[in-house]
Amino acid sequence: MPALVLLGAQWGDEGKGKATDLLGGSVDYVVRYQGGNNAGHTVVVGDQKYALHLLPSGILSPGCTPVIGNGVVVDPSVLFSELNGLNDRGVDTSKLLISGNAHIITPYNVTVDKVTERFLGKRKIGTTGRGIGPTYADKINRVGIRIQDLYDESILTQKVEAALDGKNQLLTKVFNRRAIEVGQVVEELLSYADRLKPYVADTVLVLNQALEQDKVVLFEGGQGTLLDIDHGTYPFVTSSNPTAGGACTGAGVGPTKISRVIGILKAYTTRVGSGPFPTELFDEDGDALRRIGGERGVTTGRDRRCGWFDAVIARYATRVNGLTDFFLTKLDVLTGWEQIPVCVAYEIDGRRVEELPYSQTDFHHAKPVYEYLPGWSEDITKAKSFSDLPKNAQDYVKALEEMSGAPISAIGVGPGRDETIEINSFL
Numbered sequence: 187m188p189a190l191v192l193l194g195a196q197w198g199d200e201g202k203g204k205a206t207d208l209l210g211g212s213v214d215y216v217v218r219y220q221g222g223n224n225a226g227h228t229v230v231v232g233d234q235k236y237a238l239h240l241l242p243s244g245i246l247s248p249g250c251t252p253v254i255g256n257g258v259v260v261d262p263s264v265l266f267s268e269l270n271g272l273n274d275r276g277v278d279t280s281k282l283l284i285s286g287n288a289h290i291i292t293p294y295n296v297t298v299d300k301v302t303e304r305f306l307g308k309r310k311i312g313t314t315g316r317g318i319g320p321t322y323a324d325k326i327n328r329v330g331i332r333i334q335d336l337y338d339e340s341i342l343t344q345k346v347e348a349a350l351d352g353k354n355q356l357l358t359k360v361f362n363r364r365a366i367e368v369g370q371v372v373e374e375l376l377s378y379a380d381r382l383k384p385y386v387a388d389t390v391l392v393l394n395q396a397l398e399q400d401k402v403v404l405f406e407g408g409q410g411t412l413l414d415i416d417h418g419t420y421p422f423v424t425s426s427n428p429t430a431g432g433a434c435t436g437a438g439v440g441p442t443k444i445s446r447v448i449g450i451l452k453a454y455t456t457r458v459g460s461g462p463f464p465t466e467l468f469d470e471d472g473d474a475l476r477r478i479g480g481e482r483g484v485t486t487g488r489d490r491r492c493g494w495f496d497a498v499i500a501r502y503a504t505r506v507n508g509l510t511d512f513f514l515t516k517l518d519v520l521t522g523w524e525q526i527p528v529c530v531a532y533e534i535d536g537r538r539v540e541e542l543p544y545s546q547t548d549f550h551h552a553k554p555v556y557e558y559l560p561g562w563s564e565d566i567t568k569a570k571s572f573s574d575l576p577k578n579a580q581d582y583v584k585a586l587e588e589m590s591g592a593p594i595s596a597i598g599v600g601p602g603r604d605e606t607i608e609i610n611s612f613l
């Protein structure tokens with residue numbers, strides 16, 4: 187009954203697409219359990235590069251059933267354009283399953299996301315502007331619209347009315363915007379119903395039956411541990427639970443079914459949007475990481491903030507997710523530095539702190555305490571096994587493993603599908 191969770195151990199963008207894709211060929215189901223089209227996976231297959239935002243990356247592996255779970259928020263227009271793009275390139279998307287309980291990102295949720303960010307000014311979160319937060323807010327406020335609502339026009343109309351009641355007051359009286367018309371929204375939402383229909387399923391039942399039949403199910407987290415609404419750097423987080431527990435609620439699978447939790451860990455650190463980031467670099471090293479690592483958002487096109495590896499964060503990710511393994515990505519990006527700083531602890535108001543502080547104030551004051559590891563200059567992109575790596579690269583990996591608290595079972599040494607060193611099999 188192998189059920190694996192694969193998630194970002196830092197602030198997202200760790201290269202999950204590559205890791206899921208690596209496993210995609212041997213798994214029967216790849217499931218997204220939270221987030222929406224705020225995520226961005228780049229998957230390179232042969233000479234083809236695919237950028238996926240909402241769809242699980244398993245969609246690129248024939249034989250694998252991609253699933254959008256109940257915990258995901260779905261923007262149907264984005265879904266269709268992503269499906270069209272893949273179909274145009276000959277990718278079969280007919281096996282996709284979408285939970286009828288997944289919430290819909292409505293046009294007014296996108297409006298509210300953008301208006302709120304503008305209103306916050308300097309205090310903004312730096313969201314992707316895709317309506318993610320307001321859609322989850324509606325879900326929790328019990329005024330959300332679910333995929334299944336598209337198949338009962340009367341219920342849909344009542345729900346849109348309920349959702350817009352308060353929002354229109356806010357839009358017109360606080361934000362000085364025009365009110366949104368119920369009829370127009372209902373019409374737009376209904377226009378998606380027919381095309382969505384063949385994909386809509388009771389995904390909780392499907393997944394649990396699959397596990398009973400010993401199928402391999404991979405749960406793919408969007409964003410990352412430090413962007414988790416409960417365990418991340420709140421309020422500079424996304425509005426869902428990318429951490430391992432989110433896989434259970436966001437897909438309807440019990441925790442006793444999860445057999446392995448793999449954290450994707452970049453060999454350095456990046457972050458998009460606002461919020462604290464102790465190892466952030468503002469010098470030419472930061473520019474070099476950004477340039478060599480191609481650190482630009484797949485979803486928003488924004489430059490990512492870059493910094494050295496932070497072992498405090500990695501240890502925290504091991505703990506809150508119960509990680510069994512790490513997949514270390516982008517080790518090749520570090521080739522060429524004479525020595526590589528690694529943050530082993532923080533200094534907070536004169537104290538040395540080994541673990542991530544729960545207090546936001548402390549974390550904002552955290553300064554990195556660095557250890558300097560010797561670098562390497564050899565090209566490592568052709569390495570097929572751990573022993574092919576230069577000694578200093580091996581030592582870097584071993585040091586990270588020791589500091590982070592879980593075995594590094596795979597190492598990415600280049601963007602291609604085959605540029606991965608597998609140390610322990612994930613299956």
Ligand code: IMP
Nearest residue numbers: 198224225226312313314423424458459
């Ligand atoms: P939201 O998810 O659009 O509400 O944005 C909230 C925060 O999460 C912002 O700082 C975003 O930049 C960040 N974020 C959302 N999705 C991703 C992702 O896939 N990778 C990295 N950061 C993300």
